[in-house]
Amino acid sequence: MTTIDERLKKLEAVTQRLEADDVSLEEALALFEEGVELAKGIKTDLDAAKLKVKQVIEQAKGTFTMEDFDLP
Amino acid sequence: MPASRAPRTLEPMVSERVYTVSEVNRTAKRLLEEGVGSIWLRGEVSNLTTAASGHLYFTLKDDHAEVSAARFRGRVALLPSAQIENGMEVIAYGRLTVYEPRGRYQFVASLIQPAGAGALQIAFEQLKRKLEAEGLFDPQHKAPIPVTPERIGVITSPTGAAVHDVLSVLERRWPVAEVFLFASSVQGEAAVGELVAAIHRAEAFSKEGADLDVLIVGRGGGSLEDLAAFNDESVARAIYGCPIPVVSAVGHEIDFSICDFVADLRAPTPSAAAELVSPDRAELATAVDRAVTRSLRRLSAHLRRREEVLAASLKGYVFRIPGRALERLGQRLDLATERLLRGEREAWAKRARALERLSDVLRVADPTLPLRRGYSVTTRWGEAAPLRDAAQLSPGDEIETRILRSRIRSRVEEVKPVDDD
Numbered sequence: 001m002t003t004i005d006e007r008l009k010k011l012e013a014v015t016q017r018l019e020a021d022d023v024s025l026e027e028a029l030a031l032f033e034e035g036v037e038l039a040k041g042i043k044t045d046l047d048a049a050k051l052k053v054k055q056v057i058e059q060a061k062g063t064f065t066m067e068d069f070d071l072p
Numbered sequence: 073m074p075a076s077r078a079p080r081t082l083e084p085m086v087s088e089r090v091y092t093v094s095e096v097n098r099t100a101k102r103l104l105e106e107g108v109g110s111i112w113l114r115g116e117v118s119n120l121t122t123a124a125s126g127h128l129y130f131t132l133k134d135d136h137a138e139v140s141a142a143r144f145r146g147r148v149a150l151l152p153s154a155q156i157e158n159g160m161e162v163i164a165y166g167r168l169t170v171y172e173p174r175g176r177y178q179f180v181a182s183l184i185q186p187a188g189a190g191a192l193q194i195a196f197e198q199l200k201r202k203l204e205a206e207g208l209f210d211p212q213h214k215a216p217i218p219v220t221p222e223r224i225g226v227i228t229s230p231t232g233a234a235v236h237d238v239l240s241v242l243e244r245r246w247p248v249a250e251v252f253l254f255a256s257s258v259q260g261e262a263a264v265g266e267l268v269a270a271i272h273r274a275e276a277f278s279k280e281g282a283d284l285d286v287l288i289v290g291r292g293g294g295s296l297e298d299l300a301a302f303n304d305e306s307v308a309r310a311i312y313g314c315p316i317p318v319v320s321a322v323g324h325e326i327d328f329s330i331c332d333f334v335a336d337l338r339a340p341t342p343s344a345a346a347e348l349v350s351p352d353r354a355e356l357a358t359a360v361d362r363a364v365t366r367s368l369r370r371l372s373a374h375l376r377r378r379e380e381v382l383a384a385s386l387k388g389y390v391f392r393i394p395g396r397a398l399e400r401l402g403q404r405l406d407l408a409t410e411r412l413l414r415g416e417r418e419a420w421a422k423r424a425r426a427l428e429r430l431s432d433v434l435r436v437a438d439p440t441l442p443l444r445r446g447y448s449v450t451t452r453w454g455e456a457a458p459l460r461d462a463a464q465l466s467p468g469d470e471i472e473t474r475i476l477r478s479r480i481r482s483r484v485e486e487v488k489p490v491d492d493d
Contacts, residue, residue: 003220003222004220004222004248005218005219005220005222008220008356008360011360011363012363014367015363015366015367015370018367018370018371019366019370023374028370028371028374029371031367032367032368032370032371035363035364035367036364036367039360039361039363039364042356042357042360043357043360043361045248046248046353046356046357047357049247049248049353050247051239051242051243051246051247051249051251052249052250052251053239053250053251053253054250054251054252054253055230055252055253055254055255056252056253056254056273056274056277058273058276058277062276062280064276064277064280066252069230069251069253071235071236071239
């Protein structure tokens with residue numbers, strides 16, 4: 001799945017394209033639909049997101065392990 | 073008896089100058105003042121006396137030597153001098169000079185402060201000047217902080233207040249992020265080494281593929297001594313050399329730490345650092361809604377334009393237009409738009425259905441569609457009503473045939489009924 005950042009950029013691009021003068025109605029409909037899908041996905045992910053925190057431990061040079069980190 | 077010989081004397085040569093005492097003291101004074109100038113001097117205070125005039129006279133000494141010193145009353149001090157006393161280790165700022173009447177050289181202090189905090193302050197200023205001269209603070213070295221970081225590194229103590237502050241801000245504003253904690257002590261003797269190691273660890277971890285977007289390095293507030301590790305040269309150089317954008321997050325009693333100057337971005341506290349690296353998801357959601365609203369408005373404009381074009385072209389045409397249906401659908405779309413703007417969720421579905429139907433209608437109603445498929449429409453020349461019955465025509469009548477993108481004017485030669493079906 002693409003990151004939220006990538007989808008935000010895509011949404012921005014879609015919105016901008018929609019504002020161009022040379023967009024046909026068919027394209028405008030498709031763009032709008034795409035924008036709405038992107039927006040729905042982004043908002044769902046924003047709502048559902050849960051902060052993940054890992055403590056990184058270097059076992060040996062260049063070898064890392066991660067442990068879940070809970071606040072003390 | 074040998075002839076007495078005049079005692080041998082060494083006379084100054086004519087070209088050599090004979091100084092007076094005053095002159096030699098003045099010369100010594102000039103040489104000291106110009107040659108040494110203002111300096112910082114560290115030593116222990118002894119023989120302290122306060123003259124009736126308010127001037128202080130004392131001796132500064134270390135294990136092997138001493139120098140007489142004075143602080144004259146009424147001198148404008150750059151900083152308030154501490155109350156000094158015998159036995160106190162001080163750091164003083166002043167100049168070396170000679171008290172001419174006595175030929176005694178002395179240190180005249182304009183600023184005196186206890187060695188502890190003062191020494192740190194001086195070391196801070198010296199390091200700051202040194203790193204600044206090397207270009208470590210140059211703005212062109214500052215990397216931009218990404219707006220929506222997905223992977224955030226945090227270097228701090230896992231048991232301190234800072235980690236709690238950073239995580240709770242991120243939890244609220246930007247839980248989309250993954251946080252990677254690199255534990256390090258942040259004060260005490262081990263702190264410098266551990267901080268440098270943690271920065272290198274974060275770099276290596278990032279290079280291994282974790283690809284950190286930003287690194288927060290910091291601790292909560294404390295005294296100048298508590299924050300000493302963040303004023304350390306090797307920590308500063310590790311931050312400067314770190315390829316991940318670094319946000320310094322040192323709680324301050326003083327204004328800045330050395331790390332603040334080398335970091336790509338400086339935050340006054342760990343919470344502030346977390347805020348600076350994270351977008352607010354509520355604001356982001358609003359921005360997303362705005363983008364959709366804007367798109368919807370544009371789409372409506374497209375539709376309106378299309379309706380107008382449609383209506384205009386339909387005037388001269390024969391096809392049945394579901395005009396009322398179109399209007400109703402348009403209204404429904406407007407309504408859905410309105411409700412969408414009010415944030416009603418089910419409006420999404422309605423909008424989508426209304427749009428779908430409207431676009432179906434538009435597709436069906438498109439007067440050029442049959443023409444595109446090769447059909448044509450015939451009218452009497454100059455009339456709009458389509459000819460549905462050949463009986464209406466006679467040879468010699470002028471007619472118009474409408475095909476895609478053209479009108480053809482013809483004269484009827486003959487009218488013959490055919491069996492279509």
